[in-house]
Amino acid sequence: xxxxxxxxxxxxxxxxxxxxxxxxxxxxxxxxxxxxxxxxxxxxxxxxxxxxxxxxxxxxxxxxxxxxxxxxxxxxxxxxxxxxxxxxxxxxxxxxxxxxxxxxxxxxxxxxxxxxxxxxxxxxxxxxxxx
Numbered sequence: 001x002x003x004x005x006x007x008x009x010x011x012x013x014x015x016x017x018x019x020x021x022x023x024x025x026x027x028x029x030x031x032x033x034x035x036x037x038x039x040x041x042x043x044x045x046x047x048x049x050x051x052x053x054x055x056x057x058x059x060x061x062x063x064x065x066x067x068x069x070x071x072x073x074x075x076x077x078x079x080x081x082x083x084x085x086x087x088x089x090x091x092x093x094x095x096x097x098x099x100x101x102x103x104x105x106x107x108x109x110x111x112x113x114x115x116x117x118x119x120x121x122x123x124x125x126x127x128x129x130x131x
Contacts, residue, residue, distance in 0.1 A: 055114040058106035
């Protein structure tokens with residue numbers, strides 16, 4: 001377990017990774033693990049996987065509307081908005097508004113972050129912990 005803790009410390013040393021640490025691994029960092037257990041058998045998408053999916057969608061297209069993101073990521077509109085706002089504040093995503101429509105694009109910083117997330121995903125999958 002010490003090796004995994006060291007990995008977390010190395011990955012999340014930078015300040016912009018701290019919010020991901022809380023979203024991606026809530027059971028690991030949650031002070032109340034009973035809350036996590038109450039989710040039961042309901043299938044819940046892991047936040048790290050959601051962020052990875054959103055960034056991959058944005059990476060594969062030039063400009064993407066929120067409807068395309070919600071359909072491809074299998075998310076509710078409100079939940080997609082929450083993640084997109086967080087990604088926007090971290091400057092991984094840019095939002096363009098044209099009238100009533102909102103379009104999202106990935107930034108260079110977002111591309112770098114996506115590459116790191118793909119590396120983390122590969123590493124954890126090699127250990128037998130799918131994200």
